Amino acid sequence: MKKRHIAILGATGSIGTQTLDVVRQHPDLFEVDLLTAGSNADLLITEAREFDPAAVVICNEVKFDQVREALRDTDVKVFTGTQSMCDLVAAETVDIVVAAMVGFSGLRPTVAALKAGKAVALANKETLVAAGDLVMDLSRTHHAPILPVDSEHSAIFQCLLAAGDNPVEKIHLTASGGPFRTWPRERIALASKTDALKHPNWSMGAKITIDSATMMNKGFEVIEACWLFEKAPEDIHVVVHPESVIHSMIEFADGAVLAQLGCPDMRVPIQFALAFPERLPLKGEKLDFAKTGRLTFEEPDRTKFPCLSLAFEAVGRGGNIPCALNAANEVAVKAFLEDRIGFYDIPDIIGKIMAQTPYIAKPSLEDIFETNDAAYAAAERMI
Ligand code: NAD
Ligand code: MG
Helix, strand or coil: CCCEEEEEECCCCHHHHHHHHHHHHCCCCEEEEEEEECCCHHHHHHHHHHHCCCEEEECCHHHHHHHHHHCCCCCCEEEECHHHHHHHHCCCCCCEEEECCCHHHHHHHHHHHHHCCCEEEECCCHHHHHHHHHHHHHHHHCCCCEEECCHHHHHHHHHHHHHCCCCCCEEEEEECCCCCCCCCHHHHHCCCHHHHCCCCCCCCCHHHHHHHHHCHHHHHHHHHHHHHHCCCHHHEEEEECCCCCEEEEEECCCCCEEEEECCCCCHHHHHHHHHCCCCCCCCCCCCCHHHHCCCCCECCCCCCCHHHHHHHHHHHHCCCHHHHHHHHHHHHHHHHHCCCCCCCHHHHHHHHHHHHCCCCCCCCHHHHHHHHHHHHHHHHHHC
């Protein structure tokens, strides 16, 4: 494999730091050109000193001077603001852009990367939830491949490579069920953020961890799968699989099912996206089937996890409604993390915002930004 130059957006987060761990294991194959962060200046500085990128972007302007001063004795160029991130991902030397920022903030730079014809290793699922139609269209028009980093979508992608030209009837999207899988609804209603932040199998950023507790994360992944694999929502079956060993499955017309398995380690899908189509060695835990013992499955409980139904409703209605779903969820999760609302206020707020959002069947990118801003503001007023 020829050395690949990568830009990592959201380099200080859970996915960003694990991406750098993959780079650390293969210094001869990957070179970091760009690192960006929201506000975590200290970690961005440490990473820049280790990986010596051409440039870094600290999005929070307040932290700009700190980063510039700390890297003054290096060749690393320091920028701030979303626009500089959009300009830098388009640089000639960049081969792959890892989109690993959290939330709607990922949309603008991902669009910029696709327009520049860059391969995008996509972790930032909110981009596809909010603007899947437009994003997939840009990927096709600019011959810019989107390589899934989300473990379920990477699993489906890996299974599809074995499917050849045979049509896939159904996708089985596995879900851990989150920390509240076995809790009764009355107890979940009183759950605190500390309870919700205890994910049983994965260590992730705070927002996606809450999304996993409400199962909105799985709802988002249904929408993400619809766009990535050109499937209707009714062809996607969510199944709870608490061990998180099967990362997802595809089913053919004859009933045969292909699955991708492995230890829950995000570096596997990250590395697969970065090195595609090659497979590289990776240091880490490997599956021990006898130790795993048993794999179990159950239906998700939609009365306990109404966010899952809200996501199906949003993708069913289409247009700008998934964008409103995403914006309302972003505001509600933030408020829950600040102890301002209860757990079931999250789906309540989202449902109300979806119902009051003026429907646009074929939104432009501008419509998407307007829908996001309006839904965001309305959700904040409601809280
Ligand atoms: P995180 O909160 O740990 O990290 C987010 C990163 O984005 C940080 O570097 C942060 O500085 C940056 N950031 C935050 N707000 C920003 C803004 N407004 N502008 C620019 N940068 C900003 O999140 P994470 O867990 O790494 O998740 C990142 C994305 O990957 C999310 O979309 C999540 O759904 C998806 N994802 C994560 C995992 C996982 O295991 N963590 C798995 C699958 C998908
Ligand atoms: Mg996932």
